[in-house]
């Protein structure tokens with residue numbers, strides 16, 4: 423087997439963990455290592471010119487970088503329209519990269535594989551079942567205080583009996599588990615309602631199908647298909663910002679589900695009130711249901727998720743100290759954390775080495791570099807005082823004026839989120855305050871981040887600045 427084939431396998435795994443399953447499945451899964459590839463020129467084949475252009479412009483640089491990191495002999499990566507693979511797929515090879523996928527007439531998205539025109543008004547239940555990714559179940563979701571409300575509401579919404587907590591609006595930053603929960607709802611719902619029907623529909627896909635239906639003067643089938651199901655999940659709602667007619671249709675769909683008392687789940691990267699470019703009447707509807715956020719994961723959750731992901735990888739052993747290192751250093755999102763673990767395990771398997779601390783530091787050097795430097799409470803106080811133009815001394819003083827108390831609360835919030843210090847330790851660093859004051863500050867800032875765009879933007883900016 424040429425080395426380039428192994429490299430391609432690894433590149434695909436890396437791209438999958440970096441881009442997320444949704445994006446990967448849509449654009450990169452159908453790609454093949456095309457005939458004519460060698461160790462200098464890699465050819466990546468896509469089944470249609472449309473997909474070729476997209477992959478070239480969105481992933482061209484990343485493909486080059488990934489290949490060159492693995493095989494410095496690679497000089498160029500050509501993205502072209504081709505389904506002729508360099509190595510024909512073997513019968514038991516499930517790897518999508520070496521298998522030429524059928525050319526989709528439209529981009530493939532989970533849950534929307536069937537062309538709309540061919541869809542019956544009431545979808546075949548088995549067909550829709552495939553829309554829900556089997557890896558994303560409630561069993562595999564690790565819950566703690568940062569995601570508990572979202573997790574519980576999701577389970578109750580899916581459960582047997584009267585409809586509860588619908589519409590459910592789940593929000594949180596990228597890679598924090600919204601899509602995972604959305605799919606888990608689908609599985610649990612179909613299990614609890616054997617005759618039920620459910621659709622998972624990314625908002626981008628909603629728009630695509632709707633626009634296509636309008637163009638083909640056949641919106642009836644589109645509406646009928648969506649509105650006939652018992653559970654509808656719309657993911658990444660923020661994608662339809664500024665798309666007026668799609669929003670109008672989405673509003674009617676949401677209305678219909680609410681009026682009929684059916685199950686509806688919406689996921690987005692921010693709370694309804696923080697959505698930009700979305701019609702206030704749609705925002706109002708969404709905000710009237712249960713709005714549950716998923717907060718950035720803290721150390722304990724990151725560590726527990728790594729343990730859970732590892733338990734899903736039979737015969738793989740990773741020392742605790744390595745898991746702790748990853749959980750400590752990769753703080754921003756769980757997708758990245760999971761990607762790092764996958765990368766580590768894949769590299770170790772490819773070169774036949776055990777995963778040790780040294781191996782992890784060598785392999786993931788780049789990934790671990792940024793947060794290697796521990797963020798201190800002193801740095802946080804300095805950044806906050808500079809941002810709000812208050813003295814650092816005031817942050818640790820007794821002064822209660824809002825102009826000082828609010829930045830102080832933000833600094834405490836950041837200390838809780840970005841360091842591993844305990845609540846009493848944080849309290850001590852802020853003029854010997856009690857740990858309950860820190861809890862109050864964290865809660866207050868969490869509430870304000872949902873309601874006050876200025877504060878949310880300031881906190882995001884400070885986090886970015888401190889995490890480098």
Ligand SMILES: Nc1ncnc2c1ncn2[C@@H]1O[C@H](COP(=O)(O)OP(=O)(O)OP(=O)(O)O)[C@@H](O)[C@H]1O
Nearest residue numbers: 562563564595596597598599600601602727756757
């Ligand atoms: N609490 C959790 N327990 C287990 N796995 C998790 C958890 N949160 C996130 N993950 C994993 O992290 C990865 C990214 O999660 P997911 O795709 O659901 O993120 P997202 O919030 O939908 O991101 P985006 O907004 O970018 O779509 C998935 O592989 C998911 O299984």
